[in-house]
Amino acid sequence: MSEVPSVSPSSRRQFLRAAGVTVAGALGAVGLTTACSRIDLTAAEGGGDLLERLRVTGQVKVGFANEAPYGFINRDGELTGEAPEVAKEIFRRLGVDDFVPALSDFGSLIPGLRAGLFDVIAAGMYITPPRCEQIIFSDPDYNAPEAFLVPRGNPRGLRTLDDLRAQPGLRVGVLLGAVESGYLDKLGLSDLAVTFPDQASGIDGVLAGRADTLFLTAISLRDALGRRPDAPLEVTEPFVPVIDGVEQYGAGGYGFRPGETRLRDAFNAELHELKRSSRLLEIVRPFGFTEAEMTDLTADQLCRPAA
Amino acid sequence: MNFDWRAAWDSVPRLLDGMLVALQATVLGYLIALVLGLVFALLRRSQQPWVRMPVAVVVEFIRSTPLLVQLFFLFFVLPTIGIEFSPLATGAIGLGVHYATYTSEVYRAGIDGVPPGQWEAATALNLSRRRTWTAVILPQAVPRVVPALANYVIAMFKDTPQLTAITVLEGLSVARSLGAETFRYLEPFTLVGIMYLTMALVMAWLARIVERRFGRVRAV
Numbered sequence: 001m002s003e004v005p006s007v008s009p010s011s012r013r014q015f016l017r018a019a020g021v022t023v024a025g026a027l028g029a030v031g032l033t034t035a036c037s038r039i040d041l042t043a044a045e046g047g048g049d050l051l052e053r054l055r056v057t058g059q060v061k062v063g064f065a066n067e068a069p070y071g072f073i074n075r076d077g078e079l080t081g082e083a084p085e086v087a088k089e090i091f092r093r094l095g096v097d098d099f100v101p102a103l104s105d106f107g108s109l110i111p112g113l114r115a116g117l118f119d120v121i122a123a124g125m126y127i128t129p130p131r132c133e134q135i136i137f138s139d140p141d142y143n144a145p146e147a148f149l150v151p152r153g154n155p156r157g158l159r160t161l162d163d164l165r166a167q168p169g170l171r172v173g174v175l176l177g178a179v180e181s182g183y184l185d186k187l188g189l190s191d192l193a194v195t196f197p198d199q200a201s202g203i204d205g206v207l208a209g210r211a212d213t214l215f216l217t218a219i220s221l222r223d224a225l226g227r228r229p230d231a232p233l234e235v236t237e238p239f240v241p242v243i244d245g246v247e248q249y250g251a252g253g254y255g256f257r258p259g260e261t262r263l264r265d266a267f268n269a270e271l272h273e274l275k276r277s278s279r280l281l282e283i284v285r286p287f288g289f290t291e292a293e294m295t296d297l298t299a300d301q302l303c304r305p306a307a
Numbered sequence: 308m309n310f311d312w313r314a315a316w317d318s319v320p321r322l323l324d325g326m327l328v329a330l331q332a333t334v335l336g337y338l339i340a341l342v343l344g345l346v347f348a349l350l351r352r353s354q355q356p357w358v359r360m361p362v363a364v365v366v367e368f369i370r371s372t373p374l375l376v377q378l379f380f381l382f383f384v385l386p387t388i389g390i391e392f393s394p395l396a397t398g399a400i401g402l403g404v405h406y407a408t409y410t411s412e413v414y415r416a417g418i419d420g421v422p423p424g425q426w427e428a429a430t431a432l433n434l435s436r437r438r439t440w441t442a443v444i445l446p447q448a449v450p451r452v453v454p455a456l457a458n459y460v461i462a463m464f465k466d467t468p469q470l471t472a473i474t475v476l477e478g479l480s481v482a483r484s485l486g487a488e489t490f491r492y493l494e495p496f497t498l499v500g501i502m503y504l505t506m507a508l509v510m511a512w513l514a515r516i517v518e519r520r521f522g523r524v525r526a527v
Contacts, residue, residue, distance in 0.1 A: 176483060176484050176487065177483065177486070177487025177488060181484075194394075195474055195484070196474055197471050197472055201472065204383045205383070208383040208386045208387055209386050209387075209391070210382065210383065210394075210474065
């Protein structure tokens with residue numbers, strides 16, 4: 001995705017959601033042809049014995065895109081982030097201890113997985129119908145609800161999308177190319193949009209009164225505010241945007257090669273166990289995730305094309 | 308890379324909106340640059356050091372800092388002390404003031420280029436200071452710098468994408484936005500390139516006309 005150099009990582013995943021169709025479609029086709037030239041990875045029923053093979057070697061290769069806080073290499077040179085940490089815990093429980101990171105462009109993750117360059121994608125990748133045509137997903141381990149960054153005290157009383165209506169002179173900051181400006185379009189509120197080139201200037205914009213709010217995922221806003229703790233701003237309660245009666249999810253999970261259902265199901269079982277025991281939240285909390293990001297959505301629900 | 312004509316066609320209306328914004332910012336900014344530049348040039352020739360010096364400092368300061376930094380201060384910092392212009396007005400002022408420092412140097416060169424004999428003649432005729440400037444010096448100084456001044460309108464036009472930083476969505480930022488939405492950059496970038504080229508060529512052509520019309524020093 002080097003085509004969008006000037007957009008910060010967390011905003012980039014915003015429009016990835018919107019643009020999933022193009023990416024998954026185009027790159028999936030590439031992945032298909034690459035896979036043919038390699039050993040057949042999906043012949044046996046349910047993906048065969050990949051899990052057993054991983055257990056024997058004790059190694060799993062993990063594809064990730066360097067993108068904080070979802071999956072990134074930290075200052076000590078180790079792979080960490082929300083997705084890798086959860087995957088590490090689950091594979092440990094499955095009896096695979098050695099975690100081999102494989103850095104990839106975000107857009108190359110799906111073809112790379114299909115070509116057998118790694119065994120699982122742990123990048124917090126949003127589960128979208130077009131991607132589900134290329135690979136299979138675990139159930140999501142988070143859902144990213146939206147929120148508003150507002151001056152402390154929330155003078156405009158913004159809580160949900162409905163609050164944006166009937167507020168004369170309201171200016172809603174969005175990021176250039178991000179999915180939120182699409183939401184405003186669909187609601188017929190595009191006149192309210194003030195488009196900032198990146199998160200940092202969005203925050204400055206709210207501080208300077210250039211916009212009344214910055215509209216982004218709660219995760220990104222918390223992350224941003226964490227870097228500007230002095231700013232007299234606050235993040236509102238996260239909410240799932242509803243447009244024309246349809247809830248808009250941004251839920252991320254782990255990708256497996258199509259056909260590897262046995263590995264995926266074993267992974268899912270452990271993931272559900274982590275959710276039940278609230279261990280999941282413990283693992284992802286250091287990366288800015290909260291109760292609001294926890295979800296019971298399933299991959300099946302998210303793979304179904306929107307009506 | 309294949310060129311998708313349909314995607315290209317669909318992006319035209321939004322791109323044209325963006326180009327209109329770029330044009331507005333350029334026209335407004337250029338007017339400011341033309342007038343303010345002359346003011347700077349004249350003030351820098353003031354015989355009062357307390358006028359001359361501060362103006363020189365301001366001009367050099369603005370000329371030696373990036374436009375982007377100035378836009379940032381105009382847009383994000385001025386409102387915190389109660390001065391707030393709309394994003395487009397802020398952009399036009401930013402461009403205008405920045406380019407005024409360049410045009411002031413152009414005017415200065417034009418004024419310096421007027422032969423000393425003209426000054427002496429004005430003195431000999433006992434013309435007032437005001438009349439010396441308006442009737443003798445400027446009518447000779449300005450026409451010779453018209454080509455140089457016209458250059459800056461095109462340079463300024465191509466600087467308008469920097470206004471993205473202050474939420475003004477001109478052509479190029481609309482193209483970037485379209486690319487981010489559709490993951491197709493080829494079509495919007497090609498089109499916006501053609502639009503900039505076309506408009507810059509038209510500006511150059513207009514400048515040529517202005518030059519031919521006013522760019523000759525009349526025999527005094």
